[in-house]
Amino acid sequence: MTELEILEKVKPIIADKLGIDQEQIKMESNFINDLGADSLGLVDITMALEEEFGMEIPDEEASKLTTVGAMIDFIKNNYKG
């Protein structure tokens, strides 16, 4: 999957969990500073993305994925289709 394809899949999930418009979500968006997530919301998004892509995002990795772009990179590099 390309980054853009992944972005289109993660947008509705992030928007739903944070109660925001999909248009607000950019590659460079920081979950907490730009999108208004709190720490619990970030866990919630991470778990939903694990479901969507059928993969594990370990806690120590997740804590580094502070932007949408970083999250998408991780998914792209670890997604096993």
Next chain:
Amino acid sequence: MQNLKRVVITGIGVVTSLGNSLDEFFQSLIEGRSGIDFIRGFDTRDFAVKIGGEVRNFDPTPFISPKDLQRMDRFCQFGVVAAMLAYEDAKIHLTDAEKEDFGVIIGSGIGGVNTFENEYKILLERGPSKVGPFFITKLIGNMAAGQVAIFLGAKGYTSDPVTACASGANAIGDAYRRIKYGNEKFMLAGGAEAAVTPLALSGFAAMRALSRRNDAPKLASRPFDRDRDGFVLGEGGGVLFLEEYEHAINRDAHIYAEIVGYGASCDAYHITLPDPTAKGQAKCMINAIRESGIDITMVDYINAHGTSTPANDVAETKAIKEVFGEHSYRLVVNSTKSMIGHLLGAAGGVEAAVTALSIDKGIVHPTINLDNPDPDCDLDYVRGEARKVNIRYALSNSFGFGGHNFSILLKRLK
């Protein structure tokens, strides 16, 4: 000793099986309509009990965003919506400084049992890493009070009494005391419960506490009737906006009633059964009346706990007679549970609301399904039609598993 403050009810919000607006709710009670029906929230095929007072067509979205909804159990949503409705009804706009003196007490008997069931299923089926980050904050019973405080910026005393079916009355009584003793000026207080769930229904059914009149849901809750066979599980929320009297007068607020007494006691007898001597329940009512300093003959109406269980209705009747003697045959008693079932921790909130509305409107709703009164239940329970009553003082009773008894005494001001 500081000056004691007077406390009045200036806002009411309810969410029940009889509609979400206050007018629709009270009018339904006056017409004797039952909100009890077959349970539709889940498949009751294997359940001994298939009936309940479910809240249908509940729309929290005017008050709660989709994001916040995902973070709240159903009980919490009921509490938040009831509180927001009460706050709206009070037509007040508190300043930031006033919100320092604004508190919230919303009791719940069980809390987020629906969340508990769903997440425990996930734990068993998919493992611990799949339990969500909002499990705990949706489960815990204090979160209705916590969320309301966040929504409205209430920075005074917030709490959640957990006294089973008396939680709502416990909350209102404690809130009344907070204002009376000058701690806060404004309180939202009441109860919220959403326990019409598979696990809770199984548990109450196992206790043989519930009516099994599955073929006739609207006839199942029949307080004080000879053929009653248990209570009907209901759900919802009931919250009052309480305000210091002078403040309410100065802003020309509509005052439903004044709170003038709060009585508490414990049966210290059995985990579920009321003490058959009814001394604990009587003491609770006496304590409320004593605080007000009025004569017992001034009490014209009692909104009874009236659960429709064989034990409660006899004990409560006995307690009323113990307290009021001959006057117990002159006052009127009714049971709101005959129409909406037993809302557990929310019951005291909704029923205090009904008591205040009855005082305000000068009319009491009937106790429905009272076809053949139990010979041991010989008071005037308002059989048949609603009745106009010029209420000077009224009691709202709530008794909970654990033997917790609470009575709130209200006074008409007009």
